[in-house]
Amino acid sequence: MPTEASTQSNERRYPIIYVRGFAFSADERDDTAADPYCGFNVGSSVYRASANKERPRSYMFESPVVRLANEHDYNVIYEDGLSVMDPAFTTGDEGAEHVKAGIPLNSIIIHRFYDSGSNLLGNGKSRSIDEYARELGALIATVRRLVRPRALAINPSYRDTEFRCYLVAHSMGGLVVRALLQNAANEVTQIDFAGRIEPAAPVRGCVAKVFTYATPHNGIEFAGLNVPEFLGDVSKFNRDTMRQYLDTVPIGGKVNYLPPGIQPPPTHWFTMVGTNRLDYEVAHGASRTFVGRGSDGLVRIDNATLWYQDPPGETGRVLPVACAYAYRSHSGAFGIVNSMEAYQNLRRFLFGDCRVDLWLDIESATLPDDVQKQESVHNRRVDAVYQIELVASPRGKPWALSRRKAEEDSPACRTYQEIRSGMSEPVHLSTVFLMNTARVNQNRPGLSYAVTLGVKAPDYEVDRAFWKDGHYEGVSIFRDSLIVTIYDPVAHAKFIQQPTDEWLVRYHWLQREGEVDPNGEPIEEECRFSPASLEKPVTVKVPLYQDRMSASTGRIEATLRMEARVWA
DSSP states (O other): OSSSSSOOOGOOOOOOOEOOOOOOOOHHHHHHHTTTTTTTTEEEEESSSSOOOOOOOOEEEEEEEEEHHHHOEEEEEOBBTTTTTGGSSSHHHHHHHHHHHHHOOOOEEEEEETTSTTTTTTSSSSOOHHHHHHHHHHHHHHHHHHHHHHHHHOTTTTOOOOOHHHHEEETTHHHHHHHHHHHHGGGGOOOEEEEEEEEEEOOTTEEEEEEESOOOOOOEEETTOOTTTTTTGGGSSSSSHHHHHTTTTOBBBBBOBBBTTTTSSSGGEEEEEEEEETOOOGGGGHHHHOSSSSSSSSSTGGGGGGEEEEESSSSEOOOEEEEEEEEOSSSTTTBSOOOOOHHHHHHHHOOEEEEEEEEEEEEEEEEOHHHHHHTTTOOOOEEEEEEEEEEEEEESSSOOOOOOOGGGGGOOOHHHHHTTTOOOOOOOEEEEEEEEGGOSTTTTSSSSEEEEEEOOOOOOOETTOOTTTTTOOOEEEEEEEEEEEEEEEHHHHHHHTOOOOOEHHHHHEEEEGHHHHHHHSSSEEEEOOOOOOOOEEEEEEOOOOOOOTTTTTTTTEEEEEEEEEEOO
């Protein structure tokens, strides 16, 4: 069995349970049952750097399983050809040895819920989300029982109540996870272990973090309509059906909200959203055609996000869970699970040291001179959609942690009328997790990343007619990159070469690099924070630097808001 050696501390290392996505037919369930890793071992050798369907770049990503093994000493647990849920794993003489030895904390366990629905190992019939969720609960309880010997070897005072695990899920697998964690009826009460039925303590509080790839948290839509309930197995993605197995009350007709009191709390959930529909080849491309733009080919971008209310109730703020975007399709050679971008978000979310949520607060929008005259002098209605683009990337890497582009149908959008009336909500751009052990240069102090932010000049409409005069396609109102470096107290002390217990954040816009202030100092801002202040998220506000306004494109007044916290 794998050893306990790892670059991570034992306190941070929990078993990872992977829950795969939807298999439509018995043949697909057979393929899944025949794969020990249920797709978590699939890598990719190609990468699209842009939305053009031309020759892709060659980029070797070995797979999440291989990377977790190489970088964090995780290994998939099978012994003597048996999975941990096989009765023979814990029965007989060999089973007794398995139970006595236990399994390492740094284990990957595959939830093989499709085995019974395959013709190879079962009856060929698909089952309900609730059944898959209850089986997931039993799997968690079994893993909790099996890690006990190894946990006791590390900490003799260990108790099962301290057990935690990570749940990582693709597509429908994320709904299986939610059906367990949201619906008390799916809680486990007993397990079949070592040849006997054992009572099992609840497991819904045992999950430390949840990471979902391309999960249809708000269902699947074809031609703008939610899939109907009569479509057989596909009805699992109908919102009325989802409402029942998620045991949730829709908010505004949507079911992609976490309920109050859920464990883990919403701060410890992550949604990885795909934005490349063009490379999703299922049904010879019919799926991407019917699902449409602004999707990964199967799940619309908005439906792959997850939200919660803080505090719960009608007066609570509606907030997103952590999320990032990648130009990846739902599955296939350019799929999201087998992508470096998603994997890097996964490892930083599970094992990272710092979390930063990126927001854009838009205060006002100024129209181009000619358009402004139409509104103020001639009292004509002006409409416009501001498309907000983002690329967030760590230092020294050829990929981005998050990418939102207009040509890839993934920008955030706000309308002129929303901004003008003061009804524009803050824009959550993305979440970035940073990791000390992932730094390119371990001798350079600080965690550094770039936020490239762009706001495209909109297609202005006056009384619903396109205003051609002064329009230049592709022009931006704002575009620049903010370079940010975060220093924890150890890195800060190394940077200033003297002891300190403060955190330091330094940042500057690239277009101002090399400029100096009236005192001759480089224009670089910084903020310092005490350890006590970091018990809650701290905020750094950076105005969008615009030294002048174009009479033909207009201008927005906005602030990039970074909410940072220590992550564990």
